[in-house]
Amino acid sequence: MEGSVHFVQGNEACLExxxxxxxxxxxxxxITPSTEIAEHLSYRLPRVGGKFIQMEDEIASIxxxxxxxxxxxxxxTATSGPGFSLMQEGLGYAIMAEIPCVIVNVQRGGPSTGLPxxxxxxxxxxxxxxxxxxxxIIALTAxxxxxxxxxxxxxxxxxxxxxxxVIVLLDEVTAHMRERLVISSQGEVPxxxxxxxxxxxxxxxxxxxxxxxxxxxxxDFGSKHRYNVTxxxxxMWGFPSNDPQVVHGLLRHLLDKIGSNVxxxxxxxxxxxxxxxxxxxxxxxxxxxxLHVVENRRxxxxxxGLLELQSLWPFPSDLVDRKCAGARHIVVVEMxxxxxxxxxxxxxxxxxxxxxxxxxxxxxITPTDIKSILRLIQGKGV
Amino acid sequence: xxxxxxxxxxxxFPHLWCQGCGHGIVLNCLVRSVHQSGLDKNEIxxxxxxxxxxxxxxxxxFHSMHTLHGRALAFATGIKLSKPELKVxxxxxxxxxxxxxxxxxxxxxxxxxxxxxxxxxxxxxxMTGGQCSPLTGYxxxxxxxxxxxxxxxxxxxxxxxSAGASFVARTTAYHAHELTSLLKQAFAxxxxxxxxxxxQCPTYFGRKNKIGDAVHMMEWLKKNTTLxxxxxxxxxxxxxxRGVFLQEQKLExxxxxxxxxxxxxxxxx
Numbered sequence: 001m002e003g004s005v006h007f008v009q010g011n012e013a014c015l016e017x018x019x020x021x022x023x024x025x026x027x028x029x030x031i032t033p034s035t036e037i038a039e040h041l042s043y044r045l046p047r048v049g050g051k052f053i054q055m056e057d058e059i060a061s062i063x064x065x066x067x068x069x070x071x072x073x074x075x076x077t078a079t080s081g082p083g084f085s086l087m088q089e090g091l092g093y094a095i096m097a098e099i100p101c102v103i104v105n106v107q108r109g110g111p112s113t114g115l116p117x118x119x120x121x122x123x124x125x126x127x128x129x130x131x132x133x134x135x136x137i138i139a140l141t142a143x144x145x146x147x148x149x150x151x152x153x154x155x156x157x158x159x160x161x162x163x164x165x166v167i168v169l170l171d172e173v174t175a176h177m178r179e180r181l182v183i184s185s186q187g188e189v190p191x192x193x194x195x196x197x198x199x200x201x202x203x204x205x206x207x208x209x210x211x212x213x214x215x216x217x218x219x220d221f222g223s224k225h226r227y228n229v230t231x232x233x234x235x236m237w238g239f240p241s242n243d244p245q246v247v248h249g250l251l252r253h254l255l256d257k258i259g260s261n262v263x264x265x266x267x268x269x270x271x272x273x274x275x276x277x278x279x280x281x282x283x284x285x286x287x288x289x290x291l292h293v294v295e296n297r298r299x300x301x302x303x304x305g306l307l308e309l310q311s312l313w314p315f316p317s318d319l320v321d322r323k324c325a326g327a328r329h330i331v332v333v334e335m336x337x338x339x340x341x342x343x344x345x346x347x348x349x350x351x352x353x354x355x356x357x358x359x360x361x362x363x364x365i366t367p368t369d370i371k372s373i374l375r376l377i378q379g380k381g382v
Numbered sequence: 383x384x385x386x387x388x389x390x391x392x393x394x395f396p397h398l399w400c401q402g403c404g405h406g407i408v409l410n411c412l413v414r415s416v417h418q419s420g421l422d423k424n425e426i427x428x429x430x431x432x433x434x435x436x437x438x439x440x441x442x443x444f445h446s447m448h449t450l451h452g453r454a455l456a457f458a459t460g461i462k463l464s465k466p467e468l469k470v471x472x473x474x475x476x477x478x479x480x481x482x483x484x485x486x487x488x489x490x491x492x493x494x495x496x497x498x499x500x501x502x503x504x505x506x507x508x509m510t511g512g513q514c515s516p517l518t519g520y521x522x523x524x525x526x527x528x529x530x531x532x533x534x535x536x537x538x539x540x541x542x543x544s545a546g547a548s549f550v551a552r553t554t555a556y557h558a559h560e561l562t563s564l565l566k567q568a569f570a571x572x573x574x575x576x577x578x579x580x581x582q583c584p585t586y587f588g589r590k591n592k593i594g595d596a597v598h599m600m601e602w603l604k605k606n607t608t609l610x611x612x613x614x615x616x617x618x619x620x621x622x623x624r625g626v627f628l629q630e631q632k633l634e635x636x637x638x639x640x641x642x643x644x645x646x647x648x649x650x651x
Contacts, residue, residue, distance in 0.1 A: 025464050046646035051463050051639060056489040060456035063449065067429075067460025070447065071468070075460075093450055221427050221445040221461060222468050228440050230448035239394055239440060240448070 003185030010174040011036040011078075013145035013181045014104055015044070017152030018076050020184065021191050023102075024050035025073040027064035029057055029083060032116045033172045034106035037078035058083035062090030066099045070229065072194065072220035074156060078104035081123060082113060084130070091165055092131035093231045095254065097238075098208070098216060100159035100194070102152070104168045106175040107284075109362045118362030119172035121284055124339035127167045128313050134251060136258035138265055139167040139313040143287040145181040148174060150189060151267065151310055157192035158265055162257050163216055169312065171335070173285035173364050194218060197225065208250075209236040214257050258314055267310035268319060272298060276305025278374065279324050280357075281344055282333035283309040285364065290333040292367045293374070312340060317347035329377050330354045335365055389413035389423065391443050398437055400508075402596025404555030404581030408502055409438050411558055412471075415565035426469045429458040431483060433509050434583075435475035435502035444471075452483030455490040455499065462497055466636035469569065470497035477507045477515035480536055484516070491545035491574050495635035498568045498575045501538055504583035512586030523590040539627050542576040549575035550628040554603040555582060557624065567626065573634050580607070580622070 008016075015023075015037050026045060028038040038054065045052040051068070055061040058079050065075035079087060084105045094101050107123045109115025123130075127139040138158050142148040148170065155166040197217035199205040201224035210216050219225040228238040233250055235241045258265065271294055273279065282290040287308045297304045307323050309316070324330050324344075330353050332341035338356045345351035357373035359365040372382055390413060399405050416426065426444040430436035432451035439446040445468075449457045454472050462470045474480075479487055479501050490499070506524060507513040514524035519535045527533075542550045549571040551564045561579060568575035582588065582599035593599050608614040610625035 025460070027460060043646070046639075046643040047649065049643060049647075053459070053463055055456065055459070056485055059453060060459070060486055060489070063453045063456035064460030064463075067447070067457040067462075068464035069460075071461055071465035073464045075464075089450055090453070220465075221447075222425065222465050224424065226423060226443055226445050228446045228448065230440070231450060232448065237393075 004183050006181045006183060007178055008145065008181050009036055009176055009178055010145050010148050010170060011106065011176070012040060013148040014078070014152050014168065014170065014175075015040050016181065016183050017149040018102065018156065019044065019048070020149070020189065021153045021156035022074040022193070023076050023156070024048070025065060025068040025075045026051070026077065027053045027055050027061040027068070028077050028079065029055055029061050031058070031080045031083045033108055033175050034078040034080050034104060036175075037104060058086040059090060062087040062094070062101075062103065065101050066090060066094050066097070069099045069101050070221045074100075076102040076104065078106065080106050080108050080116075081110045084123060084126065088131040092133065092135070094165040095131065095135050095137070096231045097229050098163040099165070100163055101165045102155045102159055102168060103165055104170060106170045106172060108172050115362045117172065119285060119335060119364055120360070120362065121171055121286065121335040121339070123169060124312055124336065127169055134255065136255050137167065137313050138162070138164060138258060138311070139169050140267070140311045141169045141284045142310060143174060143284055143308060145174075145179050147310065149181060149183065153189050153191065154267065157190065160192045160194050161215070162261070163218070164258065169284070171285045196220070199225065201225070206236040207238050208234060210253060214253075214260070262314045262316060262318075265311060265314060266316040266319065268316065269308040269310065270323065271306040271308070273305040273307060273323055275303050276327055277303040278305070278329040278331065279327040280304065280306045280331050280333050280370070281309065281320065281324070281340070282306065283312060283340065286333045286335055289365050289367050289370055293370045296367065309340070315343045315347065317343070320344055320347040321349065324348050328353065331357050331370070331373060331377065333357045333365065333370055335359055386413050386417055389416055389443055390441055394440055397441055399434060400585045402582065402584040403434070404504060404579070404583070405434060405438065405502055407555040407558055408500065408561070408579055408581060409441060411561040411565060412438070412500070413442065415562045415569065418562070419566050419569050421469055421569065425467070426471060427458070427461050428471050428473065429454045429461065430473040431475065431478040433475040433478045433507065434504070435473050435478060438473045438502070452478055452481070453486060454478070455483065455486040458497055459490060459493070459495055462495055463636055463639065466496070472497055472499045474499055474501050476501060476503040476505060476517040480516045480538070480541075488541070488545040491542055491547040491576070493635040494546055494548050494573045494632060496572055496574070498565070498577065500565070501576065501578045502581050503538065503578055504581045504587060506583050506587040508583050508586055512590055524586070525590065538576070538578040543628050546574070547576045548573035548628070548630050548632050549626070551576070551626045552578040552580070552622075553624045554580040554607055556600045556603040560624065564626065567629075571629065573632060
């Protein structure tokens with residue numbers, strides 16, 4: 001299947017990216033619109049000696065992949081809104097215990113059961129703050145199948161590099177639409193392998209003592225080092241501690257390992273930004289309509305540009321501020337009541353320039369929707 | 383003694399259990415049964431949930447994982463299926479394993495995945511201060527059942543058997559030698575094995591139900607239980623039976639998955 005051209009759903013592009021990155025353990029629970037990921041992996045994984053298991057719910061699914069990650073495997077689960085809600089507990093555990101794993105959330109309309117088969121981008125803040133307590137999180141997204149493939153590989157790479165869960169936030173449109181996907185040949189896209197400890201057997205290994213570069217080499221369960229893993233605050237051996245210094249040090253480490261590496265983690269695309277007077281900021285399926293508007297208006301000589309975010313958290317504030325510095329209007333295009341628009345307003349100087357173009361009725365936001373908002377902003381009426 | 387001590391992490395002692403708690407006996411029997419079974423520490427993963435019972439995983443010198451409330455078996459399933467050569471032992475509390483974790487318990491049993499679930503049943507939520515659990519029992523008192531509990535309790539043995547476990551046993555913290563023996567049998571069994579250990583919590587269950595101190599509670603365990611099929615049981619049907627209730631050979635989940643891989647690979651050849 002490698003180095004080859006395919007015509008597939010976005011969900012398939014996601015699992016192809018995962019397999020490319022080395023996925024060999026998947027646990028999941030059926031839920032629209034993510035189910036194709038589980039279905040295809042139940043077929044594909046055993047063919048390459050990997051494991052697939054359908055668990056009793058989404059809570060069990062995320063717990064199972066965390067367990068499998070500890071034995072040295074690259075792991076993933078996939079779900080949608082209601083299942084993502086159930087996974088928040090396990091997500092926090094993976095953050096605290098520093099377990100690499102990838103969680104795909106194919107967003108649908110919410111809250112609650114909402115609109116199972118209709119698109120929305122309402123889980124942006126749930127990805128950021130869904131699990132309790134102070135934390136940093138990495139959440140990536142994509143608007144085309146090629147990008148879904150590449151961002152899924154990136155998700156695995158970031159999970160391994162920073163020993164942390166990574167969320168891939170897709171949406172129903174991207175997940176169920178069919179389009180061309182070129183699966184890269186082996187070696188074409190960099191794949192980060194797990195950093196394992198070089199501490200020899202019999203020498204004290206400290207699973208939670210970061211190296212000077214902040215990274216923590218792992219030791220697989222079942223290999224030479226026996227240590228403890230817990231969701232409690234813990235010392236360098238992984239043993240529970242409520243010593244204020246230990247608590248402070250661990251939380252700072254968890255925040256800084258992501259907060260200090262925003263430039264490495266984040267990804268974006270830009271179109272016609274150099275001279276843009278109006279900049280659309282968008283992501284996921286909404287960015288497809290936004291790009292259509294930009295290209296359409298450029299033909300008429302209007303100076304429009306698009307900043308497409310491929311990573312939402314940590315939010316690339318400096319990048320957004322820099323790119324939008326010269327723009328008269330900044331319009332955030334997203335399918336919710338305004339989630340990333342908040343982060344954009346906080347990032348830029350003169351936030352009164354920032355407006356929202358959205359749609360929340362379960363229908364895909366169209367170029368016409370965006371154009372209407374643009375006309376209003378430009379004082380041209382509807 | 384030295385050899386048994388080699389299975390615990392002395393660095394992390396003293397343990398946090400109350401004086402007279404039965405859980406220390408479970409830890410003692412656990413390390414003895416591992417030692418007597420000749421298991422290699424590097425091959426054992428001990429997984430636990432949250433609560434008094436769950437702290438046991440930190441004290442043993444195995445690969446250990448202290449997880450989320452009720453979720454230990456789900457984590458353990460990922461560990462076992464991803465690396466079937468590991469020996470997986472899971473410690474569950476009665477609230478942890480059968481209330482919040484009840485669904486994971488029946489599904490792990492249904493799959494017959496090879497691991498040993500030890501249910502440390504002290505009939506109470508100890509760590510949060512003595513609230514009633516699904517094993518507290520009708521009429522018993524707890525800090526959330528001040529007028530006596532109206533909740534019926536599970537029979538762990540019947541639940542495990544009907545959910546699909548292939549080895550099911552029960553004993554108490556009083557019967558330490560029996561517990562060691564049952565754990566050894568459970569470790570030797572291929573499939574999902576369940577060992578319920580009735581353990582005393584003098585701090586909460588004993589105090590709330592006026593049973594007395596740890597000694598009185600252990601005497602209660604001695605007097606109110608009997609071996610399966612004993613004459614005493616025939617005379618007094620209210621006695622709780624101890625021993626092995628079920629031991630059957632049936633296909634184990636990870637081995638079955640190996641067959642799935644074979645079938646898939648034949649298809650892709």
